[in-house]
Amino acid sequence: MSRSLILITLALVIAVAGHLQTGSKLALMHQLSLIGGHPFETVYDYAFYYGSLPRTAMAILIGAALGISGSLLQQLTGNRLLSPMTLGTASGAWLTLLITTLCWPVFAASHPDLAALAGAGIASSLVFLIAGRSGLSGLPVVLAGMAVNLLLGALASALVLLNDQYAQPLFVWSSGDLAQNDWHQVLWLLPRLLPIVPILIIAPRALTLLRIGEGNASARGLSLLPVFFLLLTASLWLSAISVASVGLLGFIGLLAPNLARIAGARTALGELLGSLWLGPLLLLATDAVAQLSSSQAGYFVPSGAASALIGAPVLIWLLKQKRQGEITAPAPRVLRPPASAPRVTAIAMTALLLALLFGALIDRDTDGWQLQFPSEVIWQLRWPGLIAVIAAGSGLAVAGTILQRLIRNPLASPEILGISAGASLAIVLTMLLGIQGAGMLTPLAAFSGALIVLGLLLFFGLRSGFAPSQLALVGICLAALVEALLQFVLAQGGDDTFKLLAWLQGSTQGVDEHTALWLASGVALCLIPALLSQRALTLLSLGATVASARGLGVQRARMALLVLASLICALVTAGIGPLAFVGLLAPHLASLLGARSIRLQLIVAALIGSAILLLAAGLGRTLLVPNLMPVGTLSAIIGGGYFIYLLSRRRLVTA
Template identity: 40%
Template sequence: MVNLLKRPVSRWALLLLLAAFACSAWVLKLQWHWPWATLFAAPDTLPLDALMVQNNTLPRMAMALLAGGSLALATMLLQQIMRNPLASDSTLAVSSGAQTALVAATVFAPALTAYGNAPVAFGGSAAALAMVLWLSARRELVPLMVVLAGLVTSLYLGAVTGIVTLFYSEETRGIMLWGSGSLLQDSWHDSTALLWRILAAVAVLALLVKPLAMMSLSDDQAAALGIPVKTIRLAALAVAAFLSANVVGMVGMMGFIGLAAATAVRQLGVRTLWARLSAAFVFGALMLLLTDNLLILLNHYRQIDLPAGAVTGLIGAPLLLWLMMRTPARSAIQTASAQTVARLQASPLLRMLPLLLLLAVALALFCGQGADGWQFAFHADLLALRYPRLLTAAACGIMLAVTGVLLQRLTQNPMASPELLGISSGTAFGVMTAVLVFDIPAGSSGFWLAGIASALAALWLIMLFNRKSGLQPEKVLLTGIAVAALADAFIRVWSAGGDLRIQQLLVWLSGSTYQAAPLLSGSMLALALILLLATLPLSRWLGLLSLNATVAQSAGVHVAAARITLIMFSALLTALATLLIGPLSFVGLLAPHLANMLGARLPKQQLFYAALIGATVMTLADWLGRQIGFPYEIPAGLMATLLGGGYFLLMMRRM
């Protein structure tokens, strides 16, 4: 026992266990007023209050343990399969599929929910997973393709859900609250059912652990040893999706808990795969139980009722940040970026991108719907209304696309995008603080100052927690994810509070250019172009760092200085784009990959063409969002996900 406790992971697990046990005991002491020997007595011998504890509180605690452990186990399994430390239980679009299915059923086919939310949610999860596997099947389920297909499908479904929610806000309010993740139980039925499903998944997983461990280095080496790589990967994906889908179907989306637990275990240096999977389950279970118990106590003493899924970052993020600062980087998992999807020869479409941008500009300025239907007009008043939105959309597209290229090249990770740096969420947190705490109007100078200050604070936190590691890319991204999760938790808490001032921020949060002003939009486009030109001389750094730090250093690059410069550029671009159009940065993930797929392989080429793609997609998205539902609008941020995501998925299937 003494030797076991010398391991960091054991000490942290014991600390979490003691904290979770103490909170559980506190909750039970507040609710149970009878002899403890009767805690599990026959229901017909207990009063009503005791029945509530027996069939509500205890099953809720059990569900917290099982749901948290399942998500952490699924996340660790996905990280092993994908060889990517950023993979999580949401990578396969399981959660997004469940929520989209529930929203669609609630609005368009409410009869489907007659037997509860779980069957509909599970069906949506299964359909989303089938879509991901279908998109990546032609490339033999290569990890990179599965990761990208899952990410884009998840974002695409999220945009669909967002649009339906905008137009049917009253009908979907209950589902959105459920989607925030609630562990409320009225019997032992769901927790018992989840337990048996977890045991079945673990039995299958026991057969897969050895081949999965052998696949951790490369598919070629595993195949040479006689391992059926595709079959094993498909089976492991199915197990991870099965675990995630069951949790989402029963209790909704639990957010950050899976990634936090899996990352904490890896940071603590657990080596063997089976030990990592076991430790991840324990960490996830205890972290979610601790979070939910604290929420029960908060509701008891302050009458503030919050869903567990919305605030998991309040427990997971501080723990992850603490571990990031105290422990060295121990990445036993390779990123999936080693397998490129770039064309050997440039696509003709690459050279047509400037023409496509000009066409998008012409449509945005001169073509639109009015009282008399479609018209192509050169009216000065219309142009005065349209061109600020055009400039804003183009500026945001350029800044987000350039940020995506910088981060993906710097970190050698195809999942890297602006929101993973934590700046977007940090900016949104500062803006919401200004509006809700200090009553500063949205769009005012104070609004901008608060956003810039919070973006700088988020950047300072990232630098602080990574100063000893030399800004290693994986640790920077994981720190950014933790900062983002912490900020998102506060944003969700405020949003759940029902404050009417939240309505001031809905347009901004959904990624709309509605409030674009001529002077500001023109200045931001000019700044975006200047920053794009400023990043082009950094292409040599990007090219060398995208290989690895050792190669870059041997070629004369000061790696630490290069990383600081690139991260600063990324943070500045992300903060400006977020303040302009809100914390929606899908273009930052999409544009670099599209440029790469079309043949822009060199860093300078990828920066230039990704910027063109970003500007084109955002311009078209803003124009289409104004026309499709005329006279109503679909925000440009959501429309960009639908427009660019659909094309991206089509390209993936054709490759």
């Protein structure tokens, strides 16, 4: 590893020089003379000393912080896929910073690190409660982190929509930006990075003992719980101050420790040192790409988007190097004894009817809430949206049920595939090209984007034999990649930014009669093969070995079910926009009611999914009158909040 550290150090020196050259027109020797104290002569000298040089220093410091943060998380849990991004800590830090900026701007300006740390702590606590201690080393904690990310992202988007006057800087902030105009932020950050020094001194012994097992570590005098929380707090602190300084930067904390191990790090100290060096190297390289792209293309390219665009393909390559047995996904646990089909169906139908009445008949004005039949004009505007959300809710619920059985994990959902993110990206690209709103172009573009992501999933799925855990992780990578591209477009601002943002939250405002009917027809056609696939789903939920022994073509069945779930998700996204948590929550609620057989769970989940979106549509129309909240935002907040409460309560009860 010492030889590798020397090579990494040389690469880091070259990266620093290249980064300085990228951000300034001055020759390298002239830059060095300015650093050495040479007097300023031109405006370029000032721009270098107060712009390019602090940006390079910030990239080094933030890269080191994220590298150490990711290494601590991965070594504490033994999970090579954990990082501030996948654990949800970065999203939590950003949300609390956003809240304090809007509500207590003075506190946010003076103590952004404390606000970010609070959010990081809340997010990580939720993830640990969902995944449980036994799930930290496998896929459950990654899926739980993505669920928390979706919920926090929905909350943040709702705040942005309600405070549009602050939107442009918030978009840049959420995308990650290393640009500096003086040394103030660097000097603010430096003393807050001091915990790195005791980490490098104290942490290696504790992490080394953890590698030999908890029992052996305890026998050698290591107090596991205090050490775990101390090092976890240090990791959260480094992640929080990074978000407070430059916003969200994905993949650096995930890739640096993995690349350190590839470079030959075999000890805890070696991995920490390798991450300390590789984090700045990665961030300098990605930020240089961002600066070059901004200057050449004429668009503002956020540093966070560039890091994700580079990091996601590298992570997919790393996943290909893993054996399928290294990442496991447990089968869903039984929550309640099976119930009779008529009783469960009647309960779900009642919930759907009540939600339909609420979505169709409840209004609110200056006199308060009112139950009334809408006028003919209002009904002509309202019924297409109601049909659309019924179809979308049932479709996503069925897709979620298929995926949870297919991947054998209760936290799986359509969002894991990244299909809706691909459809969203296609819409964003049509906006960027200036051809949005051309009749059927929007749904066609969304469907094309979804199919492209599906093709990538099938390609990687074929190479891994459609292993459930590998498929889910590739979907997460693709979703993160597409999300980076979306953040790039949103960071440009413009007149259509808020219209686009509302669509990205799932909006029925643009749904007309034609869109509602073709969406309902398409989802109904997809439900037929879903109901006919109960035998395959039942066998696959028992495991590939059992399914193969019973004569099922495992790979062919997985591929067909994956295509079916993806097509449903693509249809919904093309019609309404991306919707989160419906496909995650509805199968759980169906299981809670006692629906155990595949056919019954599909039917009950479809009814519940429609009820959830109808409730969200009614609340979005009436909750903040005269403001309208997108149905996807409300469904994510309602469904995500209840789902996290449900899993956290179950974890606490059964622990």
